[in-house]
Amino acid sequence: xxxxxxxxxxxxxxxxxxxxxxxxxxxxxxxxxxxxxxxxxxxxxxxxxxxxxxxxxxxxxxxxxxxxxxxxxxxxxxxxxxxxxxxxxxxxxxxxxxxxxxxxxxxxxxxxxxxxxxxxxxxxxxxxxxxxxxxxxxxxxxxxxxxxxxxxxxxxxxxxxxxxxxxxx
Numbered sequence: 001x002x003x004x005x006x007x008x009x010x011x012x013x014x015x016x017x018x019x020x021x022x023x024x025x026x027x028x029x030x031x032x033x034x035x036x037x038x039x040x041x042x043x044x045x046x047x048x049x050x051x052x053x054x055x056x057x058x059x060x061x062x063x064x065x066x067x068x069x070x071x072x073x074x075x076x077x078x079x080x081x082x083x084x085x086x087x088x089x090x091x092x093x094x095x096x097x098x099x100x101x102x103x104x105x106x107x108x109x110x111x112x113x114x115x116x117x118x119x120x121x122x123x124x125x126x127x128x129x130x131x132x133x134x135x136x137x138x139x140x141x142x143x144x145x146x147x148x149x150x151x152x153x154x155x156x157x158x159x160x161x162x163x164x165x166x167x168x169x
Contacts, residue, residue: 081128083164103167110168
């Protein structure tokens with residue numbers, strides 16, 4: 001049975017919970033609207049400053065890359081490996097001797113690339129390992145490949161004018 005204190009559905013008034021919430025919301029006072037000033041102009045200055053900072057950072061990275069190339073960031077072991085690569089490349093598919101890749105007292109007859117059948121063939125550098133550096137002298141185990149056959153030997157290097165060169169013992 002319906003609660004006598006509640007209005008009946010026939011009267012057209014809300015009943016039950018909806019009547020309570022309708023009465024409760026009528027008691028809440030409405031807040032005044034907040035005026036929005038759309039005539040205010042905004043500045044682009046913060047965005048331009050941020051864009052300028054980004055441009056300066058990128059320019060700094062580019063300049064530092066140009067002034068300090070990756071070759072200068074190598075360790076001595078990396079430079080020895082580059083010397084071995086340059087020496088192998090200068091000999092690959094040629095019989096000529098490139099003196100710029102070897103030290104001054106290099107003995108061609110004791111070349112680390114004296115490998116049976118290697119003369120005039122394509123030579124590939126496979127790896128450079130176990131680099132040991134003592135001052136301006138270094139040794140490394142260098143593996144190269146000629147027509148599918150690999151050979152590993154202990155190569156000697158000397159630093160001359162900050163460049164590592166291949167030497168004979």
